[in-house]
Amino acid sequence: MNIKENDQIPNSEVFVMENGSPNKIRIQEFLKDKKVVIFGLPGAYTSVCSAKHLPGYVNMFEQYKEKGIEHIICISVNDPFVMNAWGKEHNVGEKILMVGDPFLNFTKAIGADVDKSARGLGVRSNRYTMLVDNLKVTKLQEEEDAGSCEISAAENFIKLV
Template structure:
């Protein structure tokens, strides 16, 4: 079953590499009592993710937060070291959360897994964005193709919040 608007996010634990080292972040810690923009990418360092999707959220971070959003997070089926390196190389460290869904547990629980084996990526997440309020999905934008970042882009999210 795919997550829908009005659904509560499933419980999950992510890994994040911070300036102080690796930490675990639960869905409760990240979403309880907060308005959070979450977006997912098929893979850190992949072209659309690094050149389009992530930069849009970093460039629009202040505008998004100014609209009453408490936090922004990106999630990918990558290990925490890859996500940490991506946070550092993109200049996003400390600005948004770079969440590792290393075993795709969260992605599968949402029904957002996609097999990208043909592109040598294996099991990954579909590209999407969502506005989450107190753990409940308020908006959900899923891309038709993993190589596109339009309906899930920061500009589209700004129009919804």
């Protein structure tokens, strides 16, 4: 990844679903003056993402809130419709903001893009979790292998918050 601790989040356009329609947001505008956790992953409905990464943050939502986290954001290179459907399937409700980065604007800006074409997935995001406080990355954990979810997992990352 190009982004490091103490760097500022790039002002990329991403998408969220609002009232059944995709809505483009500028990530800096959304994160300004907030303390958030962002976790990025290779793709909605993929095995490790569905079995561990997303469910971990859903299950630990209250513990993160108790540590002053205002939002938990899940971002993937999928479109906002897919992210929304995947979130509903995992009962994220208001706990996790499901963000689509279908054009890899944010993913490429932070240097998290990885080519998974050999596995039939195309260009995806590596697996990571970051703590962002008023646009500044204060903690960052990136997995060496996107198929692994250890240091970026909710139960491990919370120790850094």
